[in-house]
Amino acid sequence: MKNVVVIGAGPAGILAAIAAKTINNNVLILEKNEKIGKKLYITGKGRCNITNYSPIEDFFPMINSNSKFMYSALYNYTNMDILNLLESYGLKYKVERGNRVFPYSDKSSDVIKTFNKILLDLNIKVKLNEDIRYIEKQDDVFRIYGKTNKYESDFLVIATGGISYPATGSTGAGHKFAKNFGHSVTKLNPSLVPMEIKSNYLKELQGVSLKNIELAVKVDDNIICKEFGELVFTHFGLSGPIVLKASNSVPENKNNIIISIDLKPKLDLETLDNRIQRDFAKYSNKNIENALDDLLIKKLIPVVLKESKINCFKKVNQITREERLRLINTIKNLKFELVGLRPIKEAIITKGGISVREINPKTMESKKIENLYFAGEVIDIDAMTGGYNLQIAYSTGYAAGKSIKEKSNE
Template identity: 35%
Template structure:
């Protein structure tokens, strides 16, 4: 029998950091069980392999970046802030850079450097990382947990579940933690991919793939009703739309929804339409394409708009029909795209849904149903925007759980 003071299941950033912090008490015997041959496989993918580890700015701003469940994270984020996270790595020799949009990366732009520090610290603190040890079952009898694995049974009075969500399943994230939580009576909020691009039905813009828009405003509609207004950087792909402006709000979207894009970023659509209508009505022999190309669009995209509206190169303003003008105005300010599907777990950065936070203490991450059982990171029903918010949440929840365990 493998007996430990604390067993942590899952070797992502939350699990590794929890192990390090729990092992700050040198008298504790800590085991980290990892199903893969190596830890941190999803961490290595963060920020396209460059590891966008957190976001600059104050924590109050952070609390606007976790959807409807942000309040649950307030204590964790205040207890272990972005500055604390960066200080931990700086004290171990890692330097950082911050982009104009506040994303923080290691100066080396290598995720491996972040992972190496976490692994080195585990080694220094004598954490026993058990690789290729998938957990088959987790039960509690009296005051002890029994963790059945492919390598035998592990025993501990304290278990921390840090198994992540369902995104990027090839990294080993397959949702076992949700199964164990359910077996202990926890409610599981239905999961779906989040931070994901969208595939568009009858997509007309595949030849515009790679075209991007800064701070593009758009609205979200469901069954003919507007359910949200958003703004953010926007990217056209071969099959649909992506970019932070879409990815960060994909948690609110579903198949069949319609997004209406304001490609000219008009603050007042009515005013823009009125002004452009006057210009076209008084344009006379001026070519319509000349007026459209004057708008705040790339020439390539302006020409695509003309193509969608079936406006020929030689069409003059005086020849523009009311119907074609209306189609042009709508295409520029409220171009409709119907969501065919969200990108699946294989492309989603995180999972929305998970262990219900109503049954978890926000001060300690301990289960309210089962004493000494902790849930941290993405296994919980929390998901942040893209930009370092999810790694910060993983490490902040790991920190307060370990502080509670070490008391």
């Protein structure tokens, strides 16, 4: 009987354990938290964007680092495979905008409950509150040390995650273990992270959510990225889907980066001017601050007027042509200076990790240490939002587990 130990009960470790289990082995997951899937619980704002429903070939452009490495793993364990598994244990799901898949209940806890059911059904043991400190391999056996307990195994999967949101348990232990086994770890950087901006309006704008707007990142006046969709103002700056996406294009060590927001991307300058002139005719006797409600959300109006250098109390019928053109210009190009990206602990995902050059892409086995495997975010792979990162965790976990199962049956 072979012994398999998986460190980490995130989606990668869980899938590795599920795929590894056969009657010829014991599979044990060691997890330092008091429950499984602590990060999974907060995914998709508590709704868990389980995966993406697009065809697998559409996943590769969404993977920012080492997409080719994922080829075999993704085709061998697809989005439909994880959905079929979860569905077979009773989880209903739905597909939303951008092919993002969510549990039908909108509760990530239901995904975790389903994983718990599967682990129980397959007789996979989970030891919670077990923080692994040190690992070594002697005479073909892995010795795995917790604070007080010691474990031995024939196969070991390291699925300890990256270093973002460390309160969920991902504190970089796996990188340390891998280094001790002679693996290289590429530089760890934040990916999909909010932006800090310099602005006098943060207090007024905090909590304001803007939909259907266009955000551009400009370096030395050159646009390096444009994103359309939703953003949110926070106490430090900007967050929300398009900000996280755009954060990946922000170059390191560059000053003079401007974030420009087009509040009306669907209207060109002329159409917007006509629209404003119609509103001005309708509200000609009002103060300008009360004449823009049809066009802009309330909290934005004083900000846009200040940026356009127009007195809020000026009567609409006294607004000059120059002032109107300045207003249009601000609406199409509301500018903020970027101070920087928020720290890695606030990033959705860690860019960088255990180098893929030292891992077999078909099995996730170490090319340096036999029977040692890696899975999930601990590896140097990261993707955009949309369910792709979780799919990477399942697919790499599955690849590792499948290889262990085959070896256990030999």
